[in-house]
Amino acid sequence: MTEITPPAGAETHGIGRAVIIGAGLIGASIGCALSTAGYAVHLRDHKISHARVAAGLGAGTLEPPVSTDVALVVVAVPPGAIPDLVVHSLQVYPNATVTDVGSVKAGVLDTLWQRHVELSRYVGSHPMAGSHHSGPMTAHPDLFVDRTWVVTPHRRSAAESVDQVRAAVRACRAREVIMDVDDHDAAVARVSHLPHLMSVLVASRLTGIPERDLMLAGQGLRDVTRIAGSDPMLWQQIVGANSDAVLEELRGMQDQLGLLIKAVEATPATDDLQGQLERGVAGTRKIAGKHGAAAVRYSEVVVAIPDEPGALARLFGEVGAAGVNVEDISIEHDPVREVGYLSLSVAPEQEDALVETMLSHGWNVS
Amino acid sequence: MTEITPPAGAETHGIGRAVIIGAGLIGASIGCALSTAGYAVHLRDHKISHARVAAGLGAGTLEPPVSTDVALVVVAVPPGAIPDLVVHSLQVYPNATVTDVGSVKAGVLDTLWQRHVELSRYVGSHPMAGSHHSGPMTAHPDLFVDRTWVVTPHRRSAAESVDQVRAAVRACRAREVIMDVDDHDAAVARVSHLPHLMSVLVASRLTGIPERDLMLAGQGLRDVTRIAGSDPMLWQQIVGANSDAVLEELRGMQDQLGLLIKAVEATPATDDLQGQLERGVAGTRKIAGKHGAAAVRYSEVVVAIPDEPGALARLFGEVGAAGVNVEDISIEHDPVREVGYLSLSVAPEQEDALVETMLSHGWNVS
Numbered sequence: 001m002t003e004i005t006p007p008a009g010a011e012t013h014g015i016g017r018a019v020i021i022g023a024g025l026i027g028a029s030i031g032c033a034l035s036t037a038g039y040a041v042h043l044r045d046h047k048i049s050h051a052r053v054a055a056g057l058g059a060g061t062l063e064p065p066v067s068t069d070v071a072l073v074v075v076a077v078p079p080g081a082i083p084d085l086v087v088h089s090l091q092v093y094p095n096a097t098v099t100d101v102g103s104v105k106a107g108v109l110d111t112l113w114q115r116h117v118e119l120s121r122y123v124g125s126h127p128m129a130g131s132h133h134s135g136p137m138t139a140h141p142d143l144f145v146d147r148t149w150v151v152t153p154h155r156r157s158a159a160e161s162v163d164q165v166r167a168a169v170r171a172c173r174a175r176e177v178i179m180d181v182d183d184h185d186a187a188v189a190r191v192s193h194l195p196h197l198m199s200v201l202v203a204s205r206l207t208g209i210p211e212r213d214l215m216l217a218g219q220g221l222r223d224v225t226r227i228a229g230s231d232p233m234l235w236q237q238i239v240g241a242n243s244d245a246v247l248e249e250l251r252g253m254q255d256q257l258g259l260l261i262k263a264v265e266a267t268p269a270t271d272d273l274q275g276q277l278e279r280g281v282a283g284t285r286k287i288a289g290k291h292g293a294a295a296v297r298y299s300e301v302v303v304a305i306p307d308e309p310g311a312l313a314r315l316f317g318e319v320g321a322a323g324v325n326v327e328d329i330s331i332e333h334d335p336v337r338e339v340g341y342l343s344l345s346v347a348p349e350q351e352d353a354l355v356e357t358m359l360s361h362g363w364n365v366s
Numbered sequence: 367m368t369e370i371t372p373p374a375g376a377e378t379h380g381i382g383r384a385v386i387i388g389a390g391l392i393g394a395s396i397g398c399a400l401s402t403a404g405y406a407v408h409l410r411d412h413k414i415s416h417a418r419v420a421a422g423l424g425a426g427t428l429e430p431p432v433s434t435d436v437a438l439v440v441v442a443v444p445p446g447a448i449p450d451l452v453v454h455s456l457q458v459y460p461n462a463t464v465t466d467v468g469s470v471k472a473g474v475l476d477t478l479w480q481r482h483v484e485l486s487r488y489v490g491s492h493p494m495a496g497s498h499h500s501g502p503m504t505a506h507p508d509l510f511v512d513r514t515w516v517v518t519p520h521r522r523s524a525a526e527s528v529d530q531v532r533a534a535v536r537a538c539r540a541r542e543v544i545m546d547v548d549d550h551d552a553a554v555a556r557v558s559h560l561p562h563l564m565s566v567l568v569a570s571r572l573t574g575i576p577e578r579d580l581m582l583a584g585q586g587l588r589d590v591t592r593i594a595g596s597d598p599m600l601w602q603q604i605v606g607a608n609s610d611a612v613l614e615e616l617r618g619m620q621d622q623l624g625l626l627i628k629a630v631e632a633t634p635a636t637d638d639l640q641g642q643l644e645r646g647v648a649g650t651r652k653i654a655g656k657h658g659a660a661a662v663r664y665s666e667v668v669v670a671i672p673d674e675p676g677a678l679a680r681l682f683g684e685v686g687a688a689g690v691n692v693e694d695i696s697i698e699h700d701p702v703r704e705v706g707y708l709s710l711s712v713a714p715e716q717e718d719a720l721v722e723t724m725l726s727h728g729w730n731v732s
Contacts, residue, residue, distance in 0.1 A: 029732075128582060140732040142670065148581050177581055187579035195568050195590045200642065201622050202561050203649030205615075213553035215514050215543055217653055218494060220593040224561045227586040229650035232643035240633040249571075250627050256567050257623060261616050267606040276566065277598035283569030284595035287583055304508065312692055316682040326678055366395075366506035 016071035018168070019044060019093065021085055023054035026101055026129065027076030028139030030172060031059025036141045037171035042070075054136040067093050072164055075100040079237040083111035090117055097164035099125045103188055104241040105152045105181045119156040123165045124181065126150040126188075127174060142173075149174035152181045182245075189245035194253065196227055196235065197246070203228035298345035301354050304364040305342050315342070315363065322357040324350050341366075382437035384534070385410060385459065387451055389420035392467055392495065393442030394505030396538060397425025402507045403537035408436075420502040433459050438530055441466040445603040449477035456483055463530035465491045469554055470607040471518045471547045485522040489531045490547065492516040492554075493540060508539075515540035518547045548611075555611035560619065562593055562601065563612070569594035664711035667720050670730040671708050681708070681729065688723040690716050707732075 018034055020027045023045040031041045031054055041060030045051040055062050070093040075085045082102045089098045090112075098121055100108060105124040112119050127149040149169045153162045169176045179187070203225040206214070239246050263272035305311045319326060326344050346354050358365045384400055386393045389411040397407045397420055407426030411417040421428050436459040441451045448468045455464045456478075464487055466474060471490040478485050493515040515535045519528045535542045545553070569591040572580070605612050629638035671677045685692060692710050712720050724731045 128584060138668075138732060140730070142730055143732050150582065177578075179578070183576075184582075187576070187582050190571065190575050190579050191583040191587050194571070195587045197626060198564050198568050199586075199590050200646030201619060201626060202564050203646040204622065204642065205556065205560070205618065206649035206652045207645055209556050210553070212543075212545075213556050214652060216494060216516065216550075216553050217557040220565075221557050221561045222653060223589045223592050224565050225646075225650050225653065226589050228646035230647075232640050232647055235643050236633070236640040239630060239639060243630050243633055247627065247630055250623065250630065252571065253567060254620070254623055254627065256570065257616065257620055260563060260567060261613065261620065264605060264609050264613055264616065267602070267609055273605060274598050274602040276570065277601050279573055280566030280569040280591075280594035281596075281598055283572035284591050286572045286580060287588060287591065302504075312682045312686065314686070316678045320678065320680070364506070364508055366504060366509050 016040070016164075017065055017069050018042070018060075018072040018074065019065060019070050019089070019096070020060060020074045020076060021045070021089065022076035023047075023050040023059065023136050024076065025136060025139055025143070026127065027074065028054035028057060028059040028136035029129070029141065029143035030074055030076060030101070030127075030168075032057060032139055032141035033144060033172040034168060035060055039072075039168075039171065040065075050136050054139060057136065057139050058141075059136070059139060068095055070096040072096055072168060073098045074168070075102075078234060079104060079241050083108050086122060087112065087115060087117050090121060096121065097158075097161040098122050099165045099168070101125060101127055102241070103192070103238055104185055106185050106244075107241040109154055109181055119154070120158040121161050123154075123157045123161050124152040125165055125169065126152070126184065127169075127172070144169075144172040144174040147174050148177055150177045150179050150184055152179055152184050154181055185242050185245045186248075189242055189249045193239055193242055193246045194249040196230070197239070197250065198253070199225055199228040200235075299348045299351035301344045301346065301351060301358065302366045303342045303344065303358055304366070305340050312342075314361075315358075318357055318361050319344070319354065322353055324354045324357065382406070382530075383431055383435050384408070384426075384438040384440065385431060385436050385455070385462070386426060386440045386442060387411070387455065388442035389413075389416040389425065389502050390442065391502060391505055391509070392493065393440065394420035394423060394425045394502035395495070395507065395509035396440055396442060396467070396493075396534075398423060398505055398507035399510060399538040400534060401426055405438075405534075405537065406431075416502050420505060423502065423505050424507075425502070425505060434461055436462040438462055438534055439464045440534070441468075444600060445470060445607050449474050452488060453478065453481055453483050456487055462487065463524075463527040464488050465531045465534070467491060467493055468607070469558070469604055470551055472551050472610075473607040475520055475547055485520070486524040487527050489520075489523045489527050490518040491531055491535065492518070492550065493535075493538070510535075510538040510540040513540050514543055516543045516545050516550055518545055518550050520547055551608050551611045552614075555608055555615045559605055559608060559612045560615040562596070563605070563616065564619070565591055565594040665714045665717035667710045667712065667717060667724065668732045669708045669710065669724055670732070671706050678708075680727075681724075684723055684727050685710070685720065688719055690720045690723065 017040045019042045020031045021044045023043050031043055035041045035058055042065045043051045043054050043060040043062055051062055073089040073093055073096045075082055075089060075098065077085055079102050082100045086098055086100055086108055102108065103126055105126065108124055112122060127144050128147050129143050149172065151165050151169060166176060260276055263276055267273045303315065305315060324346055326346060344354060355365055383406045385408045386397045387410045389409050397409055401407050401424055408431045409417045409420050409426040409428055417428055439455040439459055439462045441448055441455060441464065443451055445468045448466045452464055452466055452474055455462065468474065469492055471492065474490055478488060493510050493513060495509050495513050517531050517535060532542060626642055629642055633639045669681065671681060690712055692712060710720060721731055
C-alpha cells in the first residue's frame with residue numbers, strides 16, 4: 001500500500017517536512033502515521049532494505065530533503081546510537097526540531113550539554129508501543145493510536161520545538177503525556193526496567209537447577225520470566241542509559257528482599273510475611289484494568305481444545321452465537337498431549353451462560 | 367451430572383473405597399476422577415455446602431463409610447490444616463493409606479515424626495493443577511489429565527501404600543513423577559515459591575510510586591506481577607511450610623541481585639550486565655515449550671479488535687477458514703478505547719497467510 005487515505009476522524013496537524021532516521025518498526029510506523037496526516041516524510045536508515053520496505057508501506061520517500069526545509073527530525077534508532085544522531089541532526093538540519101523515541105531521556109540531554117550543543121531545538125519523547133518485532137515489515141500508521149507517548153521538554157527547549165513534537169504525537173493519534181526528563185526516567189526504571197531485571201534474575205536461576213525440577217513449573221513461572229527472553233543487547237543499552245535510576249530501584253529492591261527474608265525467617269511467629277504478600281496484591285490492583293478502569297475480577301472458564309485448525313474458530317463461533325462477550329483469553333498448552341487449555345474471562349453474570357453453551361456443544365469445561 | 371460414564375480409553379484401576387477430606391476444586395475433582403475410575407468415594411468437608419456441590423457433580427457420596435473398609439484417604443485442605451488431618455485420618459481409618467495434595471511435603475512428614483505416628487501408611491503427593499478457583503463448582507474429572515502429579519515416598523512408607531497412591535494418580539490420568547520429599551520441596555521453592563515472591567516484591571513497589579508512572583506501564587509489568595495477586599493467606603501457609611528451601615532460594619537471589627547491582631554500576635566499562643541478561647534468555651529457553659518440545663519461536667501477528675460480542679468469533683472463523691493453526695493467543699486491552707489488541711502466534715511459514723487473511727477481511731493488523 002503506497003497510498004494511504006487518512007482514516008475518518010484523523011485531524012491533519014501542522015503539515016511540514018520531516019526526516020525519520022531509523023526505519024525499524026517504530027520509525028516506519030511514525031513515518032506511516034505522519035504521511036497519513038499530511039507530512040512530507042523522508043526516510044533514512046543505514047540498512048537500505050529497511051528504508052525501502054518502509055517506503056513501500058507508505059512511510060515516506062527515500063529522496064533526501066533540502067536540509068534547510070526540514071521542520072522535524074525523529075531519531076528512531078537503538079538507544080546506544082541516539083545521542084550521536086541527535087547531535088548530528090541538530091547540525092545537519094539547522095531549522096528542524098529534533099526528537100528521539102528512546103526509552104531513556106536524561107542521557108541524551110547530558111550528552112548535548114557535555115558537547116556544548118545548542119539545546120533549544122531538541123525535545124525528547126518516548127512512545128509506549130511495545131512489540132517484539134524490530135523490522136519495518138509490520139509497520140502501521142495505527143501503531144500508536146491511544147498509546148501513551150511521553151514528551152519531555154527541558155529548561156532550554158524552545159516553546160516552538162515543544163509544540164512541533166506535540167503536533168507530531170497528536171498526528172500519530174497517541175495519548176500525549178508531558179513529563180520532566182528525570183521523572184520520566186525514574187518512572188520507566190520503576191514500571192519497566194526493574195520488573196525486567198527481576199524477570200531476568202528469576203529466569204537466570206533456572207539455568208542452574210536440575211532438569212527434573214522444571215516438570216513442576218506452571219504458568220506462573222512462564223509469566224514472570226517471559227520478558228527475560230527479550231534482546232540482551234537492546235536491554236544492556238537501555239539499562240546502561242538509565243543506570244542511576246535503575247540502581248536506585250535495585251537498591252530499594254535489595255532492602256525489600258532483606259525484609260522479606262526476615263519475614264520468612266520469623267514465620268509463623270509474626271504476621272510480617274502475610275503483610276508483605278498483601279502489599280503485593282495491593283500493587284497488582286494499582287495497575288489499571290481494562291479501559292482505564294480499576295482492575296475488575298472476571299470469572300474464568302477453562303476449556304480444553306484440541307490442537308487443530310478450526311477448533312478455536314468453532315469455539316468462538318459458539319461463544320459469539322450465545323451472545324457472551326469474552327473480556328480476556330489465554331491459552332496454556334499441555335506439554336505432552338496435543339491439547340490446549342483456553343481460559344475465557346467473562347463478566348461473572350455471563351459465566352453460567354458460557355459454561356452451558358460450552359457443555360452443550362461438547363467441550364470439556366473445567 | 368450425578369452420573370459420569372468413564373471416558374473412552376480410561377483404565378479402571380484398583381477399585382476401592384476412598385475418603386476425600388476437603389471438597390474444594392482439587393478434592394472434588396479427585397472425587398470425580400476416582401468415581402469415574404470405579405472407586406467408591408466418600409466426601410467430607412466442614413463446609414457442608416461444598417461437599418453437597420461436589421456430590422452433585424459426581425465426586426462421591428456424603429454417606430460416612432465404615433472406617434475399617436476405607437483403603438485410601440486423600441487430604442485436600444489448605445496447607446496449614448494438612449498435618450493434623452493426616453494424623454487424624456491415620457487414626458480413624460486403620461486400614462487406609464493416607465495421602466495429601468499439599469504443595470509442600472517435608473512439614474507433614476516432620477509433624478508425623480514429632481507426634482510418633484506410625485508412618486508406613488502415609489505417602490505424600492502433589493498434583494500440579496493450577497487454578498484461581500477454590501470452590502468445587504468447577505470441579506471436573508479431567509482436571510489432572512496429563513498434568514504432573516508428584517508422589518513422595520519416604521524411608522518408612524510401605525510399598526503397598528505407595529502403590530495405592532500411585533494407582534489413584536493413574537486413575538486421575540495424571541503424569542506421575544516420583545520424588546524424594548526434600549527434592550520436591552527444593553524444586554517447588556525454585557520453580558514456584560521464589561518466582562511468586564519475586565512477583566510479590568515487584569508488585570509491592572507499585573504501591574509506593576506516583577500514580578502517573580503507571581501510565582507508562584506495559585504488558586511486561588502485568589505479566590511479572592500477575593501471580594502476586596493470589597490469595598495471601600494461602601501463600602503465607604505455603605511459604606511458611608517450606609521456609610527452609612525458600613530461604614535458601616531467597617538468599618541465592620540476594621547474592622544474584624548483589625552481582626547485578628555491581629554489573630550495572632560497572633556499565634559500560636564491563637560486559638557483565640549483558641552476560642547476566644543473556645543468562646536470563648538462557649533460563650527462559652529451559653522452560654519447556656509446547657507439547658514438551660524445546661521452546662519454539664513463533665511469529666506474532668497483532669490485530670485490533672473492537673470490544674463487542676461476535677468480533678472474536680468472526681475473526682477466528684476467518685482464521686480457521688484460511689487453514690491457519692493458531693499456536694497461542696493473548697489479548698492486551700487498550701486502557702481507554704473500547705478495543706483490544708489480539709496477538710496471534712503462528713508458525714513463521716503461516717504468518718504471511720494470516721496477515722493477508724486478516725487484511726482482506728478488513729482487520730487492522732500491526
